Amino acid sequence: MRTIKKTDINNLYAIDKNLCTLNTVPGFKSYDEKTIKIKKDEYRFWNPKKSKLAAAILKQIKGIQIKKDDNILYLGAASGTTVSHISDIVTEGFIYSVEMSHTPLRDLILVAEKRRNIIPIHGDANKPEEYSNIVEKCDIVYQDIAQKEQTKIFLKNVLKYLKKEGIGMLCIKSRSIDVVKKPDEIYKIVEEELKKSVKIIDAKKLEPFEKDHMFFVIHKS
Amino acid sequence: MKSAVLFEKTKSKVLEKGELYSTGLNNGFWGNKTEYAKQLNSYAVNYAKKKVKEATARDFIVSKAVGAIEGLNDAINSYYNRLRDLLSGFYPEAIKEIKSPEELSKFFIPLEKDIINRKLNLYGESMGADMNTHDKKAVLNSIKTLDCLILQRKELINYVEKEMSIIAPNLAEIAGGVIGAKLMSSAGGLENLAKATASRIQVIGAEKAMFRHLKQGAKPPKYGLIMHHPLISEAPREMKGRLARTLSSKIAICVKVDFYSKGKNVASDMKKELEKRGKK
Numbered sequence: 001m002r003t004i005k006k007t008d009i010n011n012l013y014a015i016d017k018n019l020c021t022l023n024t025v026p027g028f029k030s031y032d033e034k035t036i037k038i039k040k041d042e043y044r045f046w047n048p049k050k051s052k053l054a055a056a057i058l059k060q061i062k063g064i065q066i067k068k069d070d071n072i073l074y075l076g077a078a079s080g081t082t083v084s085h086i087s088d089i090v091t092e093g094f095i096y097s098v099e100m101s102h103t104p105l106r107d108l109i110l111v112a113e114k115r116r117n118i119i120p121i122h123g124d125a126n127k128p129e130e131y132s133n134i135v136e137k138c139d140i141v142y143q144d145i146a147q148k149e150q151t152k153i154f155l156k157n158v159l160k161y162l163k164k165e166g167i168g169m170l171c172i173k174s175r176s177i178d179v180v181k182k183p184d185e186i187y188k189i190v191e192e193e194l195k196k197s198v199k200i201i202d203a204k205k206l207e208p209f210e211k212d213h214m215f216f217v218i219h220k221s
Numbered sequence: 222m223k224s225a226v227l228f229e230k231t232k233s234k235v236l237e238k239g240e241l242y243s244t245g246l247n248n249g250f251w252g253n254k255t256e257y258a259k260q261l262n263s264y265a266v267n268y269a270k271k272k273v274k275e276a277t278a279r280d281f282i283v284s285k286a287v288g289a290i291e292g293l294n295d296a297i298n299s300y301y302n303r304l305r306d307l308l309s310g311f312y313p314e315a316i317k318e319i320k321s322p323e324e325l326s327k328f329f330i331p332l333e334k335d336i337i338n339r340k341l342n343l344y345g346e347s348m349g350a351d352m353n354t355h356d357k358k359a360v361l362n363s364i365k366t367l368d369c370l371i372l373q374r375k376e377l378i379n380y381v382e383k384e385m386s387i388i389a390p391n392l393a394e395i396a397g398g399v400i401g402a403k404l405m406s407s408a409g410g411l412e413n414l415a416k417a418t419a420s421r422i423q424v425i426g427a428e429k430a431m432f433r434h435l436k437q438g439a440k441p442p443k444y445g446l447i448m449h450h451p452l453i454s455e456a457p458r459e460m461k462g463r464l465a466r467t468l469s470s471k472i473a474i475c476v477k478v479d480f481y482s483k484g485k486n487v488a489s490d491m492k493k494e495l496e497k498r499g500k501k
């Protein structure tokens with residue numbers, strides 16, 4: 001028998017220790033995820049090796065909360081792997097999904113056509129003013145862009161779009177900041193930079209799911 | 222009025238959560254949250270589609286075509302090696318003389334031992350197995366398939382060269398269409414290549430060696446993709462490094478001209494100069 005357990009997060013379940021979200025578009029695969037049907041419901045496996053947010057949840061990083069009516073600004077949406085699972089969670093909110101490169105964006109658009117709460121945006125996270133026509137103040141600002149200037153870009157967006165009591169989540173890939181420096185040195189620098197303008201709630205490495213990645217959760221102050 | 226006007230309008234300050242929804246609600250654009258979600262989503266989807274379409278520029282297409290050429294290279298080499306193995310069963314002496322995939326059909330068709338031996342100046346009794354009609358048919362079709370791949374590669378190369386001479390004529394002239402396209406592809410498009418420095422261009426395609434250099438202090442790579450340029454590949458060893466530097470600085474200028482000031486030709490003079498240097 002399978003054990004299926006509810007979690008604190010809407011539509012997020014643990015099925016035999018695997019993280020799964022209830023598929024809000026049953027029958028539709030957003031990428032090549034595994035699915036499972038239990039009674040009348042279809043669940044999508046959320047693989048922590050493919051999604052850093054799933055890894056962060058499994059590592060029980062403090063402060064990660066997503067409510068069903070949250071609006072999320074997601075920077076570096078890529079082809080929508082993680083975004084699609086958040087889409088299962090925020091059934092009454094939006095995920096403003098910013099992606100710069102048009103190759104992954106094509107896949108993201110196809111997912112967004114089926115999932116109404118995904119708002120795809122072809123944009124550069126380093127120019128947050130360019131998407132203020134549709135993006136409103138958000139409950140969560142999430143960033144995973146693997147770029148040299150990622151901390152600066154994150155803070156820019158947090159200051160502009162995160163509401164006062166909002167949560168920021170930042171995934172840092174040390175290699176994209178500097179390939180030579182030791183990851184720990186880089187995390188220290190990022191931490192100092194964050195501390196200047198926001199409050200760090202928790203930070204953890206994503207090992208064993210992801211090498212050389214650090215996940216920060218922050219509050220605005 | 223369509224709701225797009227609401228979405229398109231630039232906002233001087235970031236809207237509060239739900240502001241767009243209530244503005245639209247008050248103005249009769251939508252009656253409830255579901256309708257709002259539907260309209261916002263289709264607006265964003267359509268707009269993003271338009272942007273992707275515009276962004277799928279010619280440089281993207283050519284980058285992918287040059288990728289297909291590389292795929293064919295791999296396929297041809299691997300298939301050719303298997304065919305050599307097969308043919309060595311029938312013509313062990315003759316196959317030793319064959320040096321490239323193109324030579325297979327030239328020397329082996331028709332599949333007559335005497336003719337093949339004469340073409341290759343071989344004498345004496347063969348050690349190879351005899352061929353029956355089934356063998357012949359299988360071998361012949363295989364060689365023809367290889368020829369098809371070779372031909373298709375040639376056509377793709379022509380296509381890439383022609384496209385490159387339109388998209389980036391100076392780059393194509395100085396680097397050659399295919400090398401130019403590969404540089405463009407590795408850089409992630411013409412714009413990125415135009416922004417790259419000469420020293421970066423010099424080592425595009427040598428990322429692994431560069432990483433080893435940075436991480437483990439190994440020797441820095443002298444050149445990447447551009448080593449296949451005849452100026453470098455045909456130069457004596459001791460000159461390769463210096464020529465690679467000169468070539469990449471010319472490439473950097475050419476691609477900038479192609480991207481920023483379309484229509485100007487600067488490559489012809491540079492090419493002459495390069496050829497002179499190569500001879501020295």
Ligand SMILES: C[S@@+](CC[C@H](N)C(=O)[O-])C[C@H]1O[C@@H](n2cnc3c(N)ncnc32)[C@H](O)[C@@H]1O
Binds near residue numbers: 145
């Ligand atoms: C590691 S991937 C993100 C994977 C995604 N978060 C997921 O888990 O499904 C990083 C993405 O960020 C995008 N990116 C990099 N710089 C960006 C920028 N300045 N603005 C927007 N997107 C950017 C890249 O094109 C790439 O698709």
